[in-house]
Amino acid sequence: MSDRSTPVDLGMPTARGDRSRVLAQPAFDDHRPPSPDLLDDCVHCGFCLTTCPTYQLWGEEMDSPRGRIDLMRAASEGGPLTESTVDHWDACLGCMACVTACPSGVQYDRLIEATRAQVERRVERPAKDKALRSLIFGLFPYPQRLRALRGPLRLAQRTGVLDLVARTGLVGRISPQLEVMQSLAPPLGPRAEVPERTPAVGERRAVVGMLTGCVQREFFGDVNVATARVLAAEGCDVIAPRRQGCCGALSVHVGREEEGAEFARRLIDTFEDAGVDHVVVNAAGCGSSMKEYVHLLADDPAYADRARAFSAKVRDLSEILVALGPVATRHPVTAEGQELTVAYHDACHLRHAQGVVSQPRQLLRAIPGLRLVEIPNAEICCGSAGVYNILNPEPAQELGDRKAANILSTGAQLLVTANPGCLMQITQALERAGRPVPFVHTATLLDASIAGERLA
Structure with missing residues (x-):
């Protein structure tokens, strides 16, 4: 087996589908490669195709779950790791909609996780990609560093400097990914912290x-x-x-x-x-x-x-x-006698990875005066997917725009979700559509109902 401590240079990005340079032979090392038994669970039935975001975008077999599993299997059997192969795995959002759709119980979540760990050990990414990832993972997982950023960012928002910089397009010319990071930042108010x-x-x-x-x-x-x-x-x-x-x-x-x-x-x-x-x-x-x-x-x-x-x-x-089970009384969040139409957006890692689907809806339906409507194609990812929308801004934006259109078709007056990434991604998509809809976390709506506060 190859020494997993020695990464291979991925080289500079080229056109999609034309990256066949061999990076490693064999592709995987011996540290927790994708399980052959889990790979063999896939019978190529195709049920995953209609729920896979990237297959819906591009219609390419290798950008579907079963296509990516084929690439994993070839790599596990001693085949080479190529730039094209890495492209297809990188393009996966990891939304796990395929796990929900699969009648054979394929654990694609564990397969893609093991595969990506192999890639990260064995591939030296291009300098700009490596720098971006270093920035992301040197910042986002560290609350104290985010707190240090929060003050200047809030000041830039309140003074209009952030909007001014955005209008110049300068950041986008330097890096589309950094422009996405800038645009995703939510409006910041005073910092709130939970007691111990x-x-x-x-x-x-x-x-x-x-x-x-x-x-x-x-x-x-x-x-x-x-x-x-x-x-x-x-x-x-x-x-x-x-x-x-x-x-x-x-x-x-x-x-x-x-x-x-x-x-x-x-x-x-x-x-x-x-x-x-x-x-x-x-x-x-x-x-x-x-x-x-x-x-x-x-x-x-x-x-x-x-x-x-x-x-x-x-x-x-x-x-x-x-x-x-509820013990606190729920109150309407609107003026007396008014009905509020609410759409609930399923975060992928709640709906597909955790299988939590009915519980949020049960909680929302218990709020007086609230009418819950379903979003068409709710199983398709909004494009947030952790840091996917930063690393892959173009497909993420297209998925966000599709999600926004489906949400707007419901006529909802309020949008609810249970994930901060989805909230930022969809808010931005709705703003691009020119039809922003108020968007809150499930906890925010429940808190208002229990307190008897109005949200609309």
Whole structure:
């Protein structure tokens, strides 16, 4: 086997579909390559094709789940790793819609995760791509660094400097990816932070830990505050340790396996010390990865059993609320007698990776005066997918625009989701369409209903 400590230079990008230069032979090293048994589960039935975003965009077999599995199989059997092969794997959003659609139970999530870890170890990316990834992963998984950025960014928004820079197009000429990062930033208000302990209102029914996250903590702190209030109103003592860090989801998603594993170990340590019944998550991508620590740390003798126990405690906010059952009274969020039409957007890592579909809808339907409508083609990703919309801005924008059009077709007055990445991505797409729709997190709407506050 090739030495996995020696990466291979990927070279400069060329036209899509014309990158056949061999990077490594054989393609994979012997550290956790895609499982042959999991690869053999795919019977090429084609059920995945209608739900795969990139197949819908391009109609290319190698940009479908079964096509990418064919490439994995060829690589596992000793074939070469080529630039074209890496292109097809990089183009995958990792949305896991194929996992939901597959009648054979193919675990594509584990296959693409193992494959991307191989690529990240064995491929030296072009200098600009490498620099961009270093910026992303040197910033986003670190709340303190995001907090340092937050102040200047808020000042630039309030003074109009950010809009002025955007109008010049200068950033886009330097890097389309940096332009996307600039445009995705949500409007920033005063920073909100969850207390380390929020006591239950009334009788205590559970003690739960709460992941505060990275981007969620610094850019959507109000969502965290709302989450803690809702949990407390439903009888939970909420523990949010200040020393918690990143869950590792962004790193694992793109194949930075050891980096993600180290974040996971630290988070397990933090919540083991907190003594909680469950760990509640309000960001779909984070919850998905935390439930998979059992696989990520399976080879770590010091953490394998602890990871299994930790993953078993992880719950999405909607899961824990439905399981507990409501005790807090829900009130309308509109003026008396008015109906509010709401569309719920399924975050991929909640709908497909975690299988949490009915619970958010059950919670929303319990709010008086709210009419829930479904978004057409709801199973197709919005294009956010972790940092996919930064690394692959063109297909991400097309998917975002398609999602925006489907949302607008519902006539919804309010849009609700359970993931910060989706919120930023779709907000931007709706603005491009010239028809912005108010967009809130599930926790924000529930908090308003319990408090009797109006949102419309």
